[in-house]
Amino acid sequence: MSFTSCFKGIKRARPPEPTGPVVLKPPEKVFLPLRQHRGQTCEPVVEVGQDVAMGQVVGSSDEFESAAVLASVSGRVEGLVEMPDPSGQLIPTLIIANDGQDTWQDPPQAVVTSAEEVTAKRPTRLLKPIRQAGLVRAAIQGLPLHVDLSPPMAPRSYLFMTGMPVTRQVDTLVVKAVDPDPPICPNHACLKLGGPELEIGILALARIAGATEVIVVHPAGAELGEMAEMAKNHLWNLSAVSPTKYPFTTDNLLIHHLTGREVPTPYGEPRDVGVVIEPLQTALEVGTLLLGGRPSLERVFSVAGDVANPQTFRVRLGTPVSQVLAAAGGPTAGVAKAVLGGPMMGYAHYDLDTPVTKETEGLFIQCDSNLVHYEDHPCIHCGRCVRACPVNLIPSELGKLCEFKHFDKAMEMDLFHCIECGVCAYVCPARRPMVHLLRHGKTELLAGRMEE
């Protein structure tokens, strides 16, 4: 970490060491939104009333940027309704009643059987089952994994300005066992799972991305388990980062810290600087798919905040979060806020029945007494946000500009480079809703561009 970033960000309480994820009983009914990734919504390919088996494709799309939706339980399709997905948008959702049999559609077909085989296979052979299984990068706004990994040629138009497709050489794979927003910590909890799946998963990701260097990032002081041995065998770099410094475990800042490369914002992505960054959970899923021959239909999901037993679970996709909450002992008092994701960057949802999807990481519950309130206080220009902002913006000024509708001026002041980590609002003594104001500005500017 560079000298100046020592003073940036905020210090947060160290989250307790997570226990290994507990397997949660499959629910009576699963709700499968037909879009669980960033990209196109899938079309349903099953009829209402039809019987489906586990792993059967129930939604698919011809678009490249989409991931197939697979049935996560065996049973009968009960309906197709519009339901709010974890980001609060209404998405066509398939309801499948569980028959409790857990019958799989196909017998398992292992793609590889050992670590040596991974390096011998052609990358496309490894990528194909990933696309078929509809794996999605396990993070908010996760791209379908085959999009995130495959062709190292730019699929984005801005690099085509010269008319020449630009090949982006990927040389580094970063696997993160750290979580951006503790105490929601599915990736840290995945460290406990370990096993050959993890080894094969990371090797396969590196093979597909074409990365020669693998960096495994873990929270300082975490028990590494088998990971230490694996890293030694395969010459992976292990790198410890402080789990209490927020927001330095978000992707772009982590890459900057590890490799010194700056991911261009707002339109760039890690691959532009030759890095592929994947959560540990995703590596584990790839390993499970390639070695076990069956796609993972579960998600490691943390429940934290004002609940009786904060815990990490392995949950079937499509389980309503209210049932996971009940499994964690329920809230300690009346639920006032249900946040999907962590307390700093999560999305406060209005419906506790929203399902666990491939993009969700956890649930943070707040009861009435812990609810925070923003105030309509003017900015006092104290500069605490400037000192804390990890990307060196002047949030106080941007907040004022957005509040009084000087959006163009705010854009000149690099509004779009804001990563919405929430540090400015956290430190603000006047309790201004900083992130809200900046998002307002961004939304208005984007809406203005759409009109043009």
Add this chain to the structure above:
Amino acid sequence: MNHNLLTVSSSPHILGSMTVRSMHLELMVALLPALLTGVYFFGLPAAITVAIAVVAAVAAEWAACKIAKLPNRIDDLHSLTMGLMMGLVLPPGAPWWLPLIGSVLAVVLGKMIFGGLGAYPMNPVIIAWAALSISWPEQMNAFLAPVPIGSGGEWETATTFLMDLKDDVGLVMDPELGPLWWGNTPGAIGATGAWALIVGGLYLVIRGIVPWQIPLGTLLGAAAMALLASYIDPGVIEVELEGFAAHLDVVWLHLGTGGLMIAAFFLAPEPVSSPVTPWGMIIYGLGIGLMAVIVRFWGTMVDGVFYGVLLMNAVTPLLDRIRPRVLGKVMSSA
């Protein structure tokens, strides 16, 4: 469907513990050592001056809000803090109307006219101090000789060390630094006890209320300028200081006297009127330090540090333009 009403809002869903009120509370705690030092050396006259200033500031804000029909924000403690600082920069035993007028000027002319906390361009306390020292120089320069509590001395008017220095530059030879740094010297109530101010200021720096750049810049600027002046000022050259240690004594002397410490730790980092970017803050601090010593050596006024703060306050919008490079703003993102 679950029909419990859930709260939705933009992230983040947790906030830090600091509020405007707690910030000012901590500021007052940090001012406590300086206040106690002042009361110890200047006794009852000091306590009365500070009390009048505090009460007048709060009353003025209440009245201003009432007249302007603004929501009353006295409970954020800003006017209380301002009153306290106003009292601390005045001479002990000032006539009762001096702190009164000072506080009212600070609150009404310095703060409320511009729209209250967060809107004023210059530190209101210093605006009021400047108005007072231009309008009533006699009263503003009538200092008391320190009489520590329990020593039973009589109150006598005295001149401050900086005033003496103006008349006789030879005082820089073998200065008595001890009393100067402890506050056992004539001066403003809160500005004399350099150690007490450093203790309070460091507390604020550690708590993150005062950015370290401003005090550091101010002290560095003052120290560098004092060192330079000790070599080039004709008056000091005549005194013939021997060795680097003697020159360093000039630096210590200037750091410990006058309003430099209270300005460096409390008045210059006043949030509203100081810059926010790292390099802007350092330049701001350096400017104040330079200005303070330049006026002390070559100006007509006795101490220039408060005018230095005012001047740099005016430059603040310019300094705020010195921005650090935004992370991720690289060529290909254009």
